[in-house]
Structure formats: C-alpha cells, structure tokens
Amino acid sequence: MLAVDGLQAHYGRAHILHGVSLDVAAGEVACLLGRNGAGKSTTMKAIMRLLPPTGGSVRFEGRDLDGLAPHAVARIGLGYVPEERRIFPDLTVEENLEVGRRPPRPGQAPWTAERLYALFPSLGAMKKRPGGRMSGGEQQMLAIARTLMGNPRLLLLDEPSEGLAPVVVDRLAEALLGLKAEGLAILLSEQNPGFAASIADRAYLLETGQIRHHGPMAAVMADAGLRARYLSV
Amino acid sequence: MAFDWQGLVVQGLNGLASASSLFLVASGLTVIFGVSRIVNFAHGSLYMLGAYLAWTLTAHGPFAELGGFWGFWGAILSAALTVAALGALVEMLVLRRLYQAPELFQLLATFALVLIVQDVALLLWGPDDKFGPRAPLLRGATEIFGARFPLYELFLIAVGPVVLGLLWLLLHRSRFGILLRAATHDRxxxxxxxxxxxxxxxGVFALGAGLAGLGGALQIPREAVTLHMDMAVIVEAFVVVVIGGLGSLGGAALAALIIGELHAFGILVFPRITLVLVFLVMAVVLVLRPQGLLGRGAATAPVAAPAPPLPGPMPGPLRWAAIAAAVALVGVAPFLGDYPLILLADFSVLVLFAASLHLIMGPGGMASFGHAAYFGAGAYAAALLFKHLAAPMEVGLIAAPFAAGLVGLLFGWFCVRLSGVYAAMLTLAFAQIAWSISFQWVEVTGGDNGILGVWPSGWARGRLVFFYLSLALSAAGVLLLRRIIRAPFGLALRAQRDSPLRAEAIGLDGFLLRWIAFAVSAALAGLAGALFAYGKGSVFPSFLGIPRSVDALLMVLLGGVQTLTGPIVGAIAYAGLQEQLARLTDCWRLVLGVVILALVLFFPRGLAGAFRRRDA
Structure with a gap:
C-alpha cells in the first residue's frame, strides 16, 4: 500500500535521512522504532512532503507522490498526526474536527464527528472546548480524530504516546486497536516499544537516518540485544 | 465659555462615523495578515479603487440609468465586489509566488501595486477630484440634542458593527471561516x-479586498474621490491594525474606535498636534504592549529565513567594473553640464542614504519604514543652523550627522526593542511624528513653506565642486559603513540577528548592538540629508515624508539586503529609473511598479544578488 524506497531528506545542509526504505501493507500496523533524533519524525514529514525529500521515492497505492503538495498527499488518503499534535488552540473540538473533514471515499464508511465521539468518548464531552484548554491526552485523541475526519486509507502516527500518563496510553492503544480492526493501515513511530508492541505487526529499527533492522514486532521484542542497541538510552 | 454638550455629542458621533469607515479597511488588512502573513501595502489602493468604481457606476451604465435607491446601492455593492475580484486576481498572479519570500519582498511587491494603481487610476479617471451623488433616503439631517447631524453619517456608524457581526459569523459559523482561523495559527x-x-x-484576499472596496465606495457621498486617498487611508489603517494587534478583528474594531474618537476630540483640544497624537498613541501602545491591544503575540514564530552568507568580496570583474566606472565618473564630470552634475550629486546622496539604511536592515536584521526621519533631521539641522545662527555649510555638514544621530538614539531606544512588522510600524510612527513637527511647528521650521536659501559656502557653490564634495562624503560614509560591517561590531550585529538566544548566551547585548547600529545609521542618513539640503538650497517637510522613507526601502530591497553593494546598485537603479521614466513617460509609476514586480518575482535576491553565483 505504502512503499518508501531509498528516501533521502535534508534540513538545510544537514543530511537527516540516508535512504530509508519501508513498506506498509493494507490493514497492517507497522512501527518505526528509534531513539530521539534517529529520523522518525523526518521520515513521516518526508512521506507527507511537508519536508520535500531530496532523493528516493514514495509510492502510495501504486502512485508516485513526487511533486505533490502536502494537501494533495493528504487528499489521496495519507492521514498525518504530528508528534506535537498541532491542535488549533483557538478552535473548539468541533471546529478542529471540521478543519480535518474531507469528502467520503468510495467503499469506506465515512468518519463523522459522532462516530469519533463514540471512539473517543472524552472528546464528546467537550465539543465546545477550545483546543488550547485540553490536556495532553485529550489533545492527542483530538489530533487523531481530526485526521480521521479526512477518511484516510493510511494513518501516519508520530509518537502518539509521548508525554502521556500510562492510563491514557492504555486507552489510546485500545482506540488504535479498534481502528486496526476496521482495516485502517497505520505507520506508527515510537520510542516506547511496550506501547508499540501492543498494536504493531512489524517493526523497523531506525538509527541515524537508516533502517538497521526490520522484522515481526514479536521478534524484535524478544531480542533483548536489538532493543539494547537501537532503543535503550 | 459655557460647556458645549451639543458640540461634544456631535464630535463623538463624527468620531464614530470615521471609526466605522476605518474599521472596514483595517478589518480587511488584519484578516489578510492573519492568514497570509502578508502586510498588504496595496490595501489603500483597493480602497481608492472602490471609491472610483462606485463613482463611475453611479454616474454611468445600468445602475446610473436605474437610479434611485437600487441604482445607488447596486453601484456601491458592485464596486465592492469588483474590488474583491481584483484582490483575488492579484493574489493569484503575484502574491501566490511570494509566500516563501522574505516579508520585505512581499511588502515591496504590494508597494509596486500601489504605484501601478496610482497611474491606472490617473489614466482612467484623470487628475480631477470626483464628487459622488448623495445616498437616496439618507440625504437629510436629523436633530440630536438640538444639533443637526447628517443621516448618512448615522448610517455609517451602523455599518461598522454590522460588518463586525457579519465577519464574526463568517469566521465562526462557516467552514471557510473556520479554515481561516485554523490557518491563522498553523498553515x-x-x-x-x-x-x-x-x-x-x-478567498481571504477577495474578502479583505472587498471590505476595502466597500469602505472606499461608502465614502463617495461624504467626500471627494481623489488620487491621494490610497496613502492617506493605508497609513491610518496600519496604525489601527498595529494598535489593535495584527490579525485580531476585535482589536481592529477597538483601535478604530480609539483612533476615530482621537481625531474627533483631538481637533477640539489640541488642534495643532492631531497628526502627532495618532502616532503618539501608536508609539505608546507598541512600547507598553508590543503585540497590540488584543494581539496575542506571534503564535507561530516566524520561520527563520536561511541566514545569508557573509558578504564575500565582490566578484573580480564586477569589482573592477565598479572602480573603473567611479574613476571614469570623476574624470568625465568636468565635461558635463549643470543638469547631469545635479543629478550625479543627487545619486551620491541617495547611495549614502540607502547604504545607511542597509546597516540596520541587512546586518541589523531590522526594518525601518521611517528612515526619512533621520535624513530630514540632518537636513533640518543644517537649515536651522543656517537660519537662526547663519552657520556656514562646513558647520552644517559636521552638525547634521550628530543631530540625526541623537534623534536616532532617541527613536531607536524604542524601536529596537520590537521586531518584524511591529518594529517597522514603530519606525513609521516616529517618522510621522517628526514629519508632523516639521509641518506644524511653523515658527521654527517654516511649516509647509520650508526653509529657503540654504546654499553651500562660496567655494562649493559650483556644480562640479559640489558634485565632487557629495561624491567624496558619500564614498567616505559608505566606506565607513563597510568597515563597521566587517569589524567585530558588525559580526556581533549579524550574530544577534541570526540567533538572538545564542548571541546572548555568549555575552552579546543585542539591544545595545541594535541601538548603536540604529544611531550610526541615522547619523549617516543625516549627513545625506544635509548634503541634499545644500544641493537643493532648501528643506521641506517632504524630506521626512513617507514617500522618501519608501524610496530608501525600495533602493535597499531592489539592490538586495545581503551585501553593501546591494543598496548602492539599488539606489542608482531606482533613482536612475525614476529619473529616466519621468522624462520618457507620464506613467513612470506604472512602469516602475511593473519593473519592481518583475524584479521581485524573478530576482528575489536583488539586483546585486543576481550578478552573484547562486551558490555564493
């Protein structure tokens, strides 16, 4: 479904991604694991073309994304939830969702605010609250819900568990498992392998802008040596 | 004297009416800025077009034939809609290509539009003032506390709140409005x-332009439509938007109210300093609350532009060509007539003026919209010394930079605290205060009549000698600036521009650096001003006017802000172009505007930058 091949990216003169290649199949949850600064967020941004890649290719459902503007990437079905969440602070929960709303996709039940309130009940209880006055966990739910309003075919989820209380992380995992069960493909990035293990099928281990290892999530979790080399601090 | 309640009420209502009109223009400006981060200089031109179009539509064509209520209001609304369409067109053809460009280039582009619209309006409507019809049903006056008050003014008072309410609904109840508010925060x-x-x-440009057009169209029953409406309204609208807080609709409404009433009552209390009053309020607000009354500060920090590389040496051939041209100029000068010599002396002065502004804009990283204040301060220092103490030119030329430098120290102390558009607006405010003083303090400055007979000393009175003198002093000034930019002071100045936090961490005092740079720049602008005064033999308030500040800005931006070569090339190109165009065609503004647009769109690094390798 998503095929990233030899992706290169620069910030100014700093070379961040050195040929990242990965695949996400339909209905699958893949996970990018790596420490701070490994290039997880940059990979996400380069796929969305928020940071235009300097080399390599990204194909989504067979279509080359080269030359597309970020809004066009979003329209063909890639939904992006940034690490910083980037909720619009002056807009209410409802209004934040409205910004994300796109027309339904054929063959896919469209997301509505009501369906999302059912998925994230805490959001339903604060429809009129401005985004700037929500807790971190609530903002994370809203960021995901807002992106889902665009009826994406694949969700790019950048470090969703970062800075959240354990109980909130559990609720988030539950919601994401629900999305997975509905057949939504997800590319997740995480530093926290425990959270990732609860939802991901496969893992890519990223270090200094390169994929060092990939395999089934369970195998990565079982290999203490791998985790020590690429994840522990 | 009995206390005049009636007068007060009428003045208060007058203030409300002008606040209403001001709000229409300012709201468009602030909505456009909020989303696009573009400060639209051409907003006043859209207002003027609205007025002219409304005049035409009420005088000719189907609406004029229809006449009466529907004819009049049909014409007003059609004018506003036409301006909205023009705004959309401008966005699609010009501004869309500039969103990634530095703020100042966007400003330059919109200023080019101002020039273009001025000439187009002159061509289409001619130089005479136009008087619109009065509004049907609103022709008469009503009695308020025994005083007669025009109905149309009452109607205008109602328009402001109605438009504010409609805009609020649009922003909060429509998808377009919600997207606009979201984009204001995070595009x-x-x-x-x-x-x-x-x-x-x-869409947002169409909306903002439509509001400006409506504001202009609604003026035709109450005042003449003139070619000066654009600049008059844009300055006031800027003041309103900055006081209210850029991007804040409520702020614009509040500030329009304050400014409208200030005008109305200022005339009663301080008839002589109404001009100063407005800018004084803006200066006070910016110093106490830099983000404006209801502004929220920069929610998204402006993306740092990639730091321009250190100015390297000029490419060899270009450097030799420049030196050869300078030598040839000195050698050829004795064979030139008076007129070319006057022109060349002016060019030297403008080069120094532009180069002085470059110090704060390039290495300093600040924008000044009011550099003419220091040019004028130098010119007036020389002229006042001559007028009151009969001081000769030598004294004037020495005193001028000091006088201008002192003014720079004073104004700079406030201005360098702010950044970006706010700093630019505060410099504009101070320049307008200085201009008002020169214009209104007639006993000392001669007011509009200026000070005449400020001629050079006997030995420098010949055109050739005076050109050499101008060239020598300007060259000395430019070389001094070059020295300053490359000295440790200049490096420190660039360091605080590129990374304020890191510069502070290594012990650089950014405020002090910017302040000194501001004062030095002002001093050299003052020298340029004094030379200009002696060259012309007179000084006028226009020496401190907005057009002259804009000239300096254009010269620096045309040349490119990265290197000192830039403003020099820019000054010569701009002044030369203006001079040649004024001789060749009546529409020099139109041609100049088109040229500036082309330069901004195709040479974003300025003229001097275009000659350098792209990877420099």
Whole structure:
C-alpha cells in the first residue's frame, strides 16, 4: 500500500535521512522504532512532503507522490498526526474536527464527528472546548480524530504516546486497536516499544537516518540485544 | 465659555462615523495578515479603487440609468465586489509566488501595486477630484440634542458593527471561516489535513479586498474621490491594525474606535498636534504592549529565513567594473553640464542614504519604514543652523550627522526593542511624528513653506565642486559603513540577528548592538540629508515624508539586503529609473511598479544578488 524506497531528506545542509526504505501493507500496523533524533519524525514529514525529500521515492497505492503538495498527499488518503499534535488552540473540538473533514471515499464508511465521539468518548464531552484548554491526552485523541475526519486509507502516527500518563496510553492503544480492526493501515513511530508492541505487526529499527533492522514486532521484542542497541538510552 | 454638550455629542458621533469607515479597511488588512502573513501595502489602493468604481457606476451604465435607491446601492455593492475580484486576481498572479519570500519582498511587491494603481487610476479617471451623488433616503439631517447631524453619517456608524457581526459569523459559523482561523495559527497543519491553501488565500484576499472596496465606495457621498486617498487611508489603517494587534478583528474594531474618537476630540483640544497624537498613541501602545491591544503575540514564530552568507568580496570583474566606472565618473564630470552634475550629486546622496539604511536592515536584521526621519533631521539641522545662527555649510555638514544621530538614539531606544512588522510600524510612527513637527511647528521650521536659501559656502557653490564634495562624503560614509560591517561590531550585529538566544548566551547585548547600529545609521542618513539640503538650497517637510522613507526601502530591497553593494546598485537603479521614466513617460509609476514586480518575482535576491553565483 505504502512503499518508501531509498528516501533521502535534508534540513538545510544537514543530511537527516540516508535512504530509508519501508513498506506498509493494507490493514497492517507497522512501527518505526528509534531513539530521539534517529529520523522518525523526518521520515513521516518526508512521506507527507511537508519536508520535500531530496532523493528516493514514495509510492502510495501504486502512485508516485513526487511533486505533490502536502494537501494533495493528504487528499489521496495519507492521514498525518504530528508528534506535537498541532491542535488549533483557538478552535473548539468541533471546529478542529471540521478543519480535518474531507469528502467520503468510495467503499469506506465515512468518519463523522459522532462516530469519533463514540471512539473517543472524552472528546464528546467537550465539543465546545477550545483546543488550547485540553490536556495532553485529550489533545492527542483530538489530533487523531481530526485526521480521521479526512477518511484516510493510511494513518501516519508520530509518537502518539509521548508525554502521556500510562492510563491514557492504555486507552489510546485500545482506540488504535479498534481502528486496526476496521482495516485502517497505520505507520506508527515510537520510542516506547511496550506501547508499540501492543498494536504493531512489524517493526523497523531506525538509527541515524537508516533502517538497521526490520522484522515481526514479536521478534524484535524478544531480542533483548536489538532493543539494547537501537532503543535503550 | 459655557460647556458645549451639543458640540461634544456631535464630535463623538463624527468620531464614530470615521471609526466605522476605518474599521472596514483595517478589518480587511488584519484578516489578510492573519492568514497570509502578508502586510498588504496595496490595501489603500483597493480602497481608492472602490471609491472610483462606485463613482463611475453611479454616474454611468445600468445602475446610473436605474437610479434611485437600487441604482445607488447596486453601484456601491458592485464596486465592492469588483474590488474583491481584483484582490483575488492579484493574489493569484503575484502574491501566490511570494509566500516563501522574505516579508520585505512581499511588502515591496504590494508597494509596486500601489504605484501601478496610482497611474491606472490617473489614466482612467484623470487628475480631477470626483464628487459622488448623495445616498437616496439618507440625504437629510436629523436633530440630536438640538444639533443637526447628517443621516448618512448615522448610517455609517451602523455599518461598522454590522460588518463586525457579519465577519464574526463568517469566521465562526462557516467552514471557510473556520479554515481561516485554523490557518491563522498553523498553515502547514491545515495543508497536512488536505486543505488547498491556494484557494484559502485567494478567498481571504477577495474578502479583505472587498471590505476595502466597500469602505472606499461608502465614502463617495461624504467626500471627494481623489488620487491621494490610497496613502492617506493605508497609513491610518496600519496604525489601527498595529494598535489593535495584527490579525485580531476585535482589536481592529477597538483601535478604530480609539483612533476615530482621537481625531474627533483631538481637533477640539489640541488642534495643532492631531497628526502627532495618532502616532503618539501608536508609539505608546507598541512600547507598553508590543503585540497590540488584543494581539496575542506571534503564535507561530516566524520561520527563520536561511541566514545569508557573509558578504564575500565582490566578484573580480564586477569589482573592477565598479572602480573603473567611479574613476571614469570623476574624470568625465568636468565635461558635463549643470543638469547631469545635479543629478550625479543627487545619486551620491541617495547611495549614502540607502547604504545607511542597509546597516540596520541587512546586518541589523531590522526594518525601518521611517528612515526619512533621520535624513530630514540632518537636513533640518543644517537649515536651522543656517537660519537662526547663519552657520556656514562646513558647520552644517559636521552638525547634521550628530543631530540625526541623537534623534536616532532617541527613536531607536524604542524601536529596537520590537521586531518584524511591529518594529517597522514603530519606525513609521516616529517618522510621522517628526514629519508632523516639521509641518506644524511653523515658527521654527517654516511649516509647509520650508526653509529657503540654504546654499553651500562660496567655494562649493559650483556644480562640479559640489558634485565632487557629495561624491567624496558619500564614498567616505559608505566606506565607513563597510568597515563597521566587517569589524567585530558588525559580526556581533549579524550574530544577534541570526540567533538572538545564542548571541546572548555568549555575552552579546543585542539591544545595545541594535541601538548603536540604529544611531550610526541615522547619523549617516543625516549627513545625506544635509548634503541634499545644500544641493537643493532648501528643506521641506517632504524630506521626512513617507514617500522618501519608501524610496530608501525600495533602493535597499531592489539592490538586495545581503551585501553593501546591494543598496548602492539599488539606489542608482531606482533613482536612475525614476529619473529616466519621468522624462520618457507620464506613467513612470506604472512602469516602475511593473519593473519592481518583475524584479521581485524573478530576482528575489536583488539586483546585486543576481550578478552573484547562486551558490555564493
């Protein structure tokens, strides 16, 4: 479904991604694991073309994304939830969702605010609250819900568990498992392998802008040596 | 004297009416800025076009034939809609290509539009003032506390709140409005959610332009339509938007109210300093609350432009060509007539003026919209010394930079605390205060009549000698600036521009650096001003006017802010172009505007930058 091949990216003169290649199949949850600064967020941004890649290719459902503007990437079905969440602070929960709303996709039940309130009940209880006055966990739910309003075919989820209380992380995992069960493909990035293990099928281990290892999530979790080399601090 | 209640009420209502008109223009400006981060200099031109179009539509064509209520209001609304369409067109053809460009280039582009619209309006409507019809049903006056008050003014008072309410509904109840508010905060995220920003921006320009057009169209029953409406309204609208807080609709409404009433009552209390009063309020607000009354500060920090590389040496051939040209100029000068010599002396002065502004804009990283204040301060220092103490030119030329430098120290102390658009607006405010003083303090400055007979000393009175003198002093000034930019002071100045936090961490005092640079720049602008005064033999308030500040800005931006070569090339190109065009065609503004637009769109690094290798 998503095929990233030899992706290169620069910030100014700093070379961040050195040929990242990965695949996400339909209905699958893949996970990018790596420490701070490994290039997880940059990979996400380069796929969305928020940071235009300097080399390599990204194909989504067979279509080359080269030359597309970020809004066009979003329209063909890639939904992006940034690490910083980037909720619009002056807009209410409802209004934040409205910004994300796109027309339904054929063959896919469209997301509505009501369906999302059912998925994230805490959001339903604060429809009129401005985004700037929500807790971190609530903002994370809203960021995901807002992106889902665009009826994406694949969700790019950048470090969703970062800075959240354990109980909130559990609720988030539950919601994401629900999305997975509905057949939504997800590319997740995480530093926290425990959270990732609860939802991901496969893992890519990223270090200094390169994929060092990939395999089934369970195998990565079982290999203490791998985790020590690429994840522990 | 009995206390005049009636007068007060009428003045208060007058203030409300002008506040209402001001709000229409300022609200468009602030909405456009909020989303696109573009400060639209051409907003006043859209207002003027609205007025002219409304005049035409009420005088000719179907609406004029229809006449009466529907004819009049049909014409007013059609004028506003036409201006909205023009705004959308401008966004699609010009501004869309400039969203990634530095703020100042966007300003330059919109200023080019001002020039173009001025000439187009002159061509289409001619130089005579136009008087519109009075509004049907609103012709008469009503009695308020026994005083007669025009109905149309009452109607205008109601328009402001109605438009504010409609805008509020649009922003909070429509998808377009919600997207606009989201984009005001985080454009990139809006794009990542699949929203095509181009259409959003085109929409917001159409909306803002339509409001300006409506504001202009609504003026035709109460005042003459003139070619000066654009500059008059844009300055006031800027003041309103800055006082209210850029991007804040409520702030614009509040500030329009304050400024409208200030005008109305200022005339009663301080008839002589109404001009100063407005800018004084703006200066006070900016110093106490830099983000404006209801502004929220920069929610998204402006993306740091990639730091320009250190100015390297000029490419060899270009350097030799420049030196050869300078030598040839000195050698050829004795064979030139008076007129070319006057022109060349002017060019030297402008080069120094532009180069002095470059110090704060390039290495300093600040924008000044009021550099003419220091040019004028130098000119007036020389002229006042001559007028009151009969001081000769030598004394004047020495005193002028000091006088201008002192003014620079005073104004700079406030201005260098702010950044970006706010700093630019505060410099504009101070320049307008200085201009008002020169214009209104007639006993000392001679007011509009200026000070005449400020001629050079006997030995320098010949055109050739005076050109050499101007060239020598300007060259010395430019070389001094070059020395300053490359000295440790200049490096420190660039360091605080590129990374204020890191510069502070290594012990650099950014405020002090910027302040000194501001004063030095002012001093050299003052020298240029004094030379200009002796060259012309007189000084006038226009020496401190906005057009002259804009000239300096254009010269620096045309040349490119990265290197000192830039303003020199820019000054010669700009002044030369203006001079040649004024001789060749009546429409020099139109041609100049088109040239500036082309330069901004195709040479974003300025003229001097265009000659350098792209990877420099």
């Amino acid at each position: 990139e995220m809006v794009a990542a959610l699949g929203v095509d920003q181009k259409r959003l921006f085109t």
